[in-house]
Amino acid sequence: MTSNNIDSIRLEGVSKTFGTNTVLAGIGFALSPGTVTGLVGENGAGKSTLIRMISGAIEPTTGRIEVNGESLPASTRAVIEAGISVIYQELTDVPDLPLLENVLLGNLESRWGFTRTRVNRKRALEGLRVVGLDHLSLDTPLRELTIAQRQLAEIARCLVRDAQVLVLDEPTSSLPEADVETLLHVIERLREQGMTILYVTHHLDELFRIADRLIVLRDGRMVAEGPVDEWDEHTLVRAMLAAELEQAYPWRTREIGEKVLEAEGIHAPGVSDARVTACAGEIVGLVGLAGAGRTELMRALCGVNPVSSGKIVVDGKAVKPGSIRHAMRAGLLYASEDRKGDGLILEGTVESNLIYGAYRDVSKFGVIDIRRVGALARDVVSRYRVRLHSTKQAIGELSGGNQQKVVVARVSERKPRVAFFDDPTRGVDVGAKAGIYEEIFQLAEAGAAVCVSSSDTDEVLAVADRVYVLSAGRIVAELRRDEFEREQILHLSSAAGVPVGGSTR
Incomplete structure (x- = not known):
C-alpha cells in the first residue's frame, strides 16, 4: 500500500x-x-x-x-x-x-x-x-x-x-x-x-x-x-x-399444538432426502454452515425451487411440490434472505410492496381499492414501527432494518399456517432485531408454525423450540431446546460427529 x-x-x-x-x-x-x-x-x-x-x-x-x-x-x-x-x-x-x-x-x-x-x-x-x-x-x-x-x-x-x-x-x-x-x-x-x-x-x-x-x-x-x-x-x-435491552429476543414458553407441516423425502437443488415437521405455535430453526442447504430447503418447501421428489402435507392435505401458487394457497409463506433481490421491488412504494402478491385482499370487482391500501399500509407501519416519511415513499429509500420490517409484516399479516423466515435480521440493528423477533413470537403465539434460519447460529438457538442441523444438503440431526449445545451443533454442522442427544438422520 x-x-x-x-x-x-x-x-x-x-x-x-x-x-x-x-x-x-x-x-x-x-x-x-x-x-x-x-x-x-x-x-x-x-x-x-x-x-x-x-x-x-x-x-x-x-x-x-x-x-x-x-x-x-x-x-x-x-x-x-x-x-x-x-x-x-x-x-x-x-x-x-x-x-x-x-x-x-x-x-x-x-x-x-x-x-x-x-x-x-x-x-x-x-x-x-x-x-x-x-x-x-x-x-x-x-x-x-x-x-x-x-x-x-x-x-x-x-x-x-x-x-x-x-x-x-x-x-x-x-x-x-x-x-x-x-x-x-x-x-x-x-x-x-x-x-x-x-x-x-x-x-x-x-x-x-x-x-x-x-x-x-x-x-x-x-x-x-x-x-x-x-x-x-x-x-x-x-x-x-436510549433504553435498556436486557435480551434482544428472549425465548418464552408457548403452547405447542397439532402438527401443521409434514414434509418427507424432499429432494431438490441443494437438498437431499429431507424430512421436516412443524407444529402450531412452534418455532423450528434451521442451522448449518454456509452452503449447508438451509435456504434451499426453505425455498423447496415453499414452492420457490423445483422439487424432484417427496411429499408436503399441510393440515393433513397434500400440497403440490414445486408450486408457489399451491404453497401460498396452503398457507406456506416465505420471506427471502435477499430482501433487495427477491423480497422487495425497491422502486415501488411501501404500499405496493406490502400488498405484493395479495391483491385480492385489497380489491373489489378486480380493481384495487387505493383507499383501502393506504389505510392498511398506515396501520401496518404504525404497528411494526417502520420509520418513513410516507407510505407512498419508495421502499428503496428506507434503511435496511425498516425494509426488513416490511418484509416480515407482509408475511405476518397474511396469517400463514407456516411462515418461513430466512435470515430475517440480516443487516439490522439490535433494536430492530428485537422488534422483528417480537413479531415472530406473536405469530407463533397466534397459532402459526414458524421456521427460522440465520447465518448467526446463536440467534436461531435463542428463539427456537427445536432445530434441524444441516450439512451438505442433508439433515444430520434434530434437537429439542433442552438439548441445545452450541459447540455440539457446530460440530454436527461440519459433519464431523454425531449428537449426544436427539435424533440423527
Missing part, C-alpha cells in the same frame, strides 16, 4: 436535510490513520446518509467534510482519487467478469490504446496478496468465488486504487462465522499498515474485537463517542436505543 498525504478525514457541523426532514444534525468527528472507528446506531439513525456524504454521492446541507485539511471533492470519482473508498453491504462487483478485471474495475492501465497486461496482473496480485487471495487464478470468474472472497476482492480493489481511508458498511452481514474471522484479520493487518478505517456494523461483538473507538448515532445526532475500552455491550445498546 503506498502512502499519500491523507492524514485523516474530519467532519465539522455536518447536517443533511431532505425537504423538511432532517436526517443528520450537527455531526462532528475525525478519523485518524492506523485506527478503526466503529460507527453504530439503529436503522434509520443516519449511518447510510453519513456514508453517502463521505463517498461524495450527496453533499451536506450544512457543515464541512475535510480530507487532510482540504474540502471533500464533490464527485464520487474525485473522492476515490483523493484516497477514500467505500465498500457497501451489497457487493458492487461484476460476477461475469474474471477476478483480474474486478480488482482493476475502472482502473486498467493502458499505453497507446493497448492494455498493459503484465503490469495490470502484477498490480492486481499486489492487492490480492494483502487480503490473502493471491493464491487464486486471476482468470477465475468472480461468480465462482465465495461471498467472503468477493468481499476481500473488493478490499483489494480499494488497495490497488491507493486508498488511505476505507469505509466498510456491514461487511460481515452475509458471511458465515469462519469467514468473519478471516475478514477481521485482514482489517487488523490494514490498521497496522496505517489505514484509516470506519467500520459500520450491527454486530457489536466485532466492534469490541477490532475497534479503537466508537461513535454512536441516534435519530440523526451523534449522542456519544469514546475509546472502545470505555464501553461494554450493555452501555452501548443503551446509548443506541
